[in-house]
Structures are given as C-alpha cells and as structure tokens.
Amino acid sequence: MVGVAGGVDVLGHVAQPSFRTDWNTVIAAQPEIIVLMPCGYDLQETLDEYANLNRPADWDSMLAVRNDRVFAVDATSHFSRPGPRLAEGVEALASVFHPELVPPTWFNGRASRCSVECGRIR
Template structure:
C-alpha cells in the first residue's frame, strides 16, 4: 500500500491523518497534537491579519494530498485560497477540504481523508470505534429527566456563543443548548445580552484557540460584564473554564471526549468529572 505525501493545514486534519497512520510531511503553525507531529516543518504563517503558505517549502515537498477546510477563513487558510495557490504553482496536489458542523461531518471527514491517504479500512474502523463510544454516551443520557440549560462561550469581548458542533455535543452530554439562534444575517456581533436573556443553568467558557490557563484568565473580564453576578450560573457556581483550543474549537476526533466531559459537568452525579488539565470550576479558579 503506497503512502502519499501529505500536508495538513488544520489541527483537526492533522489529528485525523496521524491517527490513521500517516504523519503529514508539514503542518500548520497551530498543529500541536498528537506529539508525533511536534517538530514537523511548519508550512503556514499568520501575520495578524491573514494566513499564507510558505511557497518554497510547499514546492520542495510537492505533496500528493493537502488537507484543509472550508468552514472558517478566520481560523485557518481556507480551501479556495489553497486551490488558487496550487494552481499558481502548477502543483498536481489533491485537495481534501473538511467542513464540520456536527459529529456526522466529523465521521465523513475521517473516511474522506482515509480514502485520500490510502487508509480506507483504518478510517472505517476508527469511525466505528468513535461512533460506538458516542452511542454509548447517548444511551446513558437520553433517558435523563433533568436536563439543565447550557451555553458555551467562544469569545468574551465581543461575546460570542459557540455553535457549529457544540450544541449537539451538549445535547449528547445531557443538556439543553438554547441559544435562541437568529439567522446569520441578523445575528448580533456581541451576544452578551442574548446570554443574559437565556440565563443558562451552566456556562462553559472556552474561547477559540485558548488553553485552559488562558481560558481561566477570562474570569476577570467576565466579572466586569453587565449583571454578571445576577446570572443563575454565577449564583450557583456553575461556571466552568475549558481548554477551548484542544476540546471545543477544534473539529477533530477528540470531540467525542468533549461530549463526555460535558456530561461530567452537566450531570456530575452520573459521570466522572473532567480532568483538571481540561476543565476547572469557577471556585477552583478563584482559589488559585
């Protein structure tokens, strides 16, 4: 079985490819997991405004497959930009673009990447394993009578409520994700007032690309927000700070673990608490 030369421009696709046994020859500057990719050449750059490819490295590698995404141009270089660059450089690379809005998209991404890197059977086995774990969790939570309301914050200032795959994971974890979503064209740029209106039982703070320590530092900003102390989750100490970078914002295989971590926060009497390197309660943060 021939193994193609792969370049991955997204942390999620790097995790998938590596899990299937194909370590990318080069990765993006945000790819930091699994440990096997640390030290791999970095092929993307970010100047604070836009992402770009290191053309000389791309030319030298001349990859058979490039893994990228088409969901968010603010989080990583998108597939259209990659296609344009490949055409300009006259490279004969196949582009596999992911677009994830839920767990079924994740499973499709794994299988599509598996086909592209000649690991079709490995991809199917991996999807079967992940699906079994997810179904097992669903079985445990679907009959729960008590389902607290939950919101996850993607950003603080301006306030952004996490959507995409996050509502599904919260629902699987035994919660209700009532974000009162508006059509994209009329969504508010700052959703703090929306959060106040929903007043969820539980708030999970997981800013985009923030580590657990960086997320915890957002407490001081949150405490200055209007009517912070009046929120139900604040009064009941149901505020949690989470490693958004690895477990919430990244649409890779570890989303299955995220659903289980959510379950541990939403139903602590029925599920194990998430590890402290992933989630910390507001009480723990205040005491530290």
C-alpha cells in the same frame, strides 16, 4: 456536542456556525450552566480571561453564577478541532451537566469550575 452530552444550548443553534454575542444576551437567557470555551484558547488562557472579565452589573443575577456553575474548558484541544479529542470534549460537557452520572474526576487540566477568584486551574 451539547445535546450529545445531555445539555440544552439556550443560545446556540445546531449545525450553525458559532457567533459573537454580548453579556446582556447571555444574562437575558438566564442559563443554568455557563461553559466558557473561546475558540483558540486553552484552559489557562480561558481562566485568565475570565479572571480579568469586566462583568456587567447584573452578572450575579444569573442562576449559573449564583449556583457556582460557570466552567472553563480547553476549547483548542477538545472542542475546536476535528478528531478523537472531540469525544473527550463531550465527556467534559457531560461531567459539567450531569456530575452525578459522569464524575468530573477526569478533568485533569482540561476543564475547571470558575468563581469570582477564578484565574488558576483548580
């Protein structure tokens, strides 16, 4: 889905199962964009988890964080289940990766930009 939406997944592997990672691995990858989509979580649950996240000391060293490019999405509805909503998930990712081409006006509770004060749908 990331590739179809015009992104490059610096941690995942195409056609491979998802896996658990740690924040040190994420920080070392220095992503330009972070999309939070924990399996089984809707958007508000993801925002709540992010708001309560015990961030590592070098969290702010990531380009994605410094440039306010951390996003939460509704993984349950648009990424975890097969069906037509997967297309909406690709659209969400395209809006995150290329907002100049796919304006994020459709987010409407499906995705949200995160910030330090994240914890509510914006």
